[in-house]
Amino acid sequence: MQFIRAPALSAGDRVGLVAPSRPVADGRLDIAADRLESAFDLAVTRYPTAERDPEGGPAAPAARARDIHDAFAECEAVLAATGGDDQLRVLRHLDADHLREHRARFFGYSDNDNLRLFLWNAGLVSYGVQAHPDVTVDPDLHPYTARYLERALFEETLGExxxxxxxxxxxxxxxxxxxxxxxxxxxxxxxxxxxxxxxxxxxxxxxxxxxxxxxxxxxxxxxxxxxxxxxxxxxxxxxxxxxxxxxxxxxxxxxxxxxxxxxxxxxxxxxxxxxxxxxxxxxxxxxxxxxxxxxxxxxxxxxxxxxxxxxxxxxxxxxxxxxxxxxxxxxxxxxxx
The missing domain is CATH 3.50.30.60 (LD-carboxypeptidase A C-terminal domain-like)
Structure with a gap:
């Protein structure tokens, strides 16, 4: 099976923050956006599913799929807010042809592995880091995580x-x-x-x-x-x-x-x-x-x-x-x- 990797990003490119699973607590999305902008010089766009009050739970599956489609069409990379336990219900609303046509580097894991396995079937490479906790926790982004996240964003391959x-x-x-x-x-x-x-x-x-x-x-x-x-x-x-x-x-x-x-x-x-x-x-x-x-x-x-x-x-x-x-x-x- 042949896999397609979305193009590597450049400084100033767009990263879409979405919640294919559930949104995160107040303030944590701000930390993730600030670090993506300051550490990697990326422009962050927040989509409605990621900005929901987490007390209200995740958006409806169709709405989450719509945000995924929009983010893939408008951004060079798409970053999941966090994990959860409900993303399996989103997959029936996804259009694999749309995601192949509008390729973006998707980042997420845990419940977001539902989407990543869907992307695998579509022949698209995806990456296993997400906004929370990987980009939000600790006083500063850990150097080890930062090193490999930078490669995943800006290089053709992750390498050794x-x-x-x-x-x-x-x-x-x-x-x-x-x-x-x-x-x-x-x-x-x-x-x-x-x-x-x-x-x-x-x-x-x-x-x-x-x-x-x-x-x-x-x-x-x-x-x-x-x-x-x-x-x-x-x-x-x-x-x-x-x-x-x-x-x-x-x-x-x-x-x-x-x-x-x-x-x-x-x-x-x-x-x-x-x-x-x-x-x-x-x-x-x-x-x-x-x-x-x-x-x-x-x-x-x-x-x-x-x-x-x-x-x-x-x-x-x-x-x-x-x-x-x-x-x-x-x-x-x-x-x-």
Whole structure:
């Protein structure tokens, strides 16, 4: 399958802020707009769905689709405000031909992986960073996130990415604006089965599971031959066995061994609103062990990399779905072209 990447941006180009999922709390959109303008010299346009009062919930699905269509037609890049849990209902209102004709670099993840998988089916590359939390949190934009976001905006490809030296899953306090607690990054863990190269498909574990359940927006299985599967967990802190269940389902569907590579994002293990409180090292090890077990069963020749810097922890690489990933354990490099 051939993928189209929207043209790289230049200084002064337009970024549309939309809410394909839900809007964000007051003030956070202002932070995102200010940082996009000051750090990247971009002109920000806010669309109605992003400016809604979050207390009223997301706009109707058709209205969210209309904002997506308008932003793609009017802007060089489109940035989702934040995630949520309702975007699946938007997809039936989208026009793939319109999005292909008016190509823009779309940025979002979590619930926005619904739209990104829709764009994948349309042959369009998209990127995994969004306004909140990635651009809004912390006193300043983290240098690691800023580096790769700048590449995703202004360069043809993301190129080689390196592990971050620090990470956090602590929540940012917008009231105090104080620094979060940061930890030494654990680095990446490899399951080496040789060099793997292919277009990236996947995203948030829950969204991939929803698409498997509905069956309405799945790609042609033949288009996944030689692809690289990417999965990451979210702030819901799913139990490690859930990762294995999704991979098992892909195996039983006959899909898992179509992938030449697997990328697993570093998992978030902290959520003060959750009744679960897993210990990070144990949690990531259990996810890795469960995923490896299913690979051994269904895809023994698939190379995998765990704890990669994408998803719901900080800092993050804007994982490009549809771009060609190369996993090379010989020199432990990961690149996206």
């Amino acid at each position: 990415v390196a592990p971050a030296s620090e990470w956090t899953d602590r929540w940012y306090d917008f009231e105090t604006g104080g620094p979060r607690e940061w930890f030494d990054a654990p680095g990446w863990t490899w399951r080496d089965r040789g060099r793997a190269t292919g277009p990236v498909w996947g995203g948030s574990l829950a969204i991939v599971a929803w698409h498997l359940q509905t069956g309405r927006y799945l790609p042609d299985p033949d288009d996944l031959d030689g692809a690289v599967l990417a999965l990451e967990t979210s702030e819901t802190l799913p139990r490690p066995e859930e990762v294995g269940y999704v991979l098992r389902s892909l195996g039983e569907r006959g899909w898992l061994d179509r992938f030449d590579g697997l990328l697993v994002g570093r998992p978030q293990a902290y959520n003060p609103a959750s009744d679960r409180d897993p210990e990070f090292d144990d949690y990531r090890a259990a996810i890795r062990e469960g995923a490896t077990r299913e690979l051994d069963r269904y895809a023994p020749e698939t190379t995998a990399v765990f704890d990669v810097d994408f998803g719901h922890t900080s800092p993050t690489v804007p994982l490009p779905l549809g771009a060609t990933a190369t996993l090379d354990h010989a020199d432990e490099t990961l690149r996206f072209d």
